[in-house]
Amino acid sequence: MTDALTRRDFVAGAAAAVTAMTASQEVRADAKPGSSAKGWEYQSAGALVAALARKQVSSLELVNAAIARIEALDGDINAVVVRDFERAHEAARAADLALARGERRPLLGLPMTVKEQFDVAGLPKTWGNPEFKDWRPNKDALAVTRLKDAGAVILGKTNVAFMLGDFQTFNDVYGTTNNPWDTSRTPGGSSGGSAAALAAGFVSLELGADLGGSLRIPANFCGVYAHKPSLDVVPLRGGSPPRAPAWPVRSDPLMGNWSVAGPMARSAADLALALDVLAGPDELSEGIAYKLALPPPRHDSLKGFRVLLLDEHPLLPIAATVRGAIDGLGERLAHSGCAVSRTSKLLPDLTKTAMTYRQLLLARITQDMSEEEQEHTRTTLRSFVADKDSVGSLSLQAMLFDFRNWKRVSDTGGELLQQWRELFRSVDVLICPVTPMPAFLHDHNDQMWKRWLSVDRKPLFYPELSHWMSIASLAGLPATIAPIGLSDTGLPIGAQILGPYLEDRTTLAFAQMVEREYGGFVRPHRPTSSL
Secondary structure: OOOOOOOHHHHOOHHHHHHHHHOOOOOOOOOOOOOOOOOOOOOOHHHHHHHHHOOOOOHHHHHHHHHHHHHHHHHHHOOEEEEOHHHHHHHHHHHHHHHHOOOOOOOOOOEEEEEOOOOOOOOOOOOOOHHHOOOOOOOOOHHHHHHHHOOOEEEEEEOOOHHHOOOOOEEOOOEEOOEOOEOOEOOOOOOHHHHHHHHOOOOOEEEEEEOOOOOHHHHHHHOOEEEEOOOOOOOOOOOOOOOOOOOOOOOEHHHOEOOEEEEEEOOHHHHHHHHHHHOOOOOOOOOHHHOOOOOOOOOOOOOOOEEEEOOOEOOEOOOHHHHHHHHHHHHHHHHOOOEEEOOOOOOOOHHHHHHHHHHHHHHHHOOOOOHHHHHHHHHHHHOOHHHOOOHHHHHHHHOOOOHHHHHHHHHHHHHHHHHHHHHOOOOOEEEEEOOOOOOOEOOOOOOHHHOEEEEOOEEEEHHHHHOOOHHHHHHOOOEEEEEEEEOOOOOEEEEEEEOOOOOHHHHHHHHHHHHHHHOOOOOOOOOOOOO
């Protein structure tokens, strides 16, 4: 890392990466210039970019096909809730002219959507809150600007959880988003509309964001890919709440601020393609935290990877079908030459990690509680006197933290952060579940603390879904989500692939190898669906 490092260091070679990827991605050999875009809906972003460059299809054709599919099928799913089709047509025509001139950019002419969280000039940004339903930013978020500069055509924005604060996606502005695999189930949250749009074949690439699983849980529930980058690799300017100034955002893992922007797709290679476009320091920021170089993958084949595989958590039950999928992946990896282990003396305490993450997060998001809310919290906390170290008690304590208590937990977080980073001196990737079970039925009880889930008939307190998320979030690690199979009821199951800090290319490359060797995304197959 050097102070002279610029954004150019991050995007160099991105256009060349498209060409390199194309050799391993499907492109219709029989497509002719000017042909219909029918049949392209489940192609990868890399394949579509290559087809556009070869004039096998036009951007306008792809945009029209995507719009037609959204209009025909999104009524049951409700993923693309803000539509910008007129400007998409204009951008597609401009992209086709650029392609005709021989211009090449990493995403030139590719239709995609972005999470409603992000500023897109002229489009509503509400975070699902009716209070902001008429607010529109006048400038794009930095990540959106980079996508457009790379040639992407933005069709619109996808639905989110209310104020991005749920593991499901529903709100009073746009309604409920359903899972394309089973519309009675959630697609996850808060980037649920993003994952649903990918699984339904509306777009091949999406921009989402993640603090405590908002990229990872929807990808897992919808059977698609996602990448939560290392902290500070992708700038979040323009992803703050509605009406908030679009200033540079600096993450701080010990202050409970782990938010990152990241890509979602239907292939691991597309995640890498998008990260090349998105990564790099915010030009308005200063400081070493924004001047981070991403080294190459640790290995170029599965053979030789040191894999630590976890299939249980001390605070969580886990469905047999999820454990079976994770264990089955471990067996295949061992057969492919990976050194697979299931324990390590360097493994940090999972309970301490989960609870430290939870306390730091709650201390941050409840810092502006009213006196009445604080008194209610104190009253509730008194009922935990006999169980002061329980999840509920520790959570309530965090909501009332003074500086001394925050400092105590923050110091614990700092120790854990270093322990997790130390682990990756002896391990290349860690594989674990994303959630204890596949996508669950919609549950829109307004009070999250009154929601309970069932995992193989064992109760699970709804907020505890974040426990597997806490590892990568607390330590600022990269995490790539890859679909690895289907449950016994036919729902997607994904794996979380964690890697060393800033070694995003290692987890992405590993996910690509897994996809190439064992398969990846499959289309949803609802009996009454035309997906």
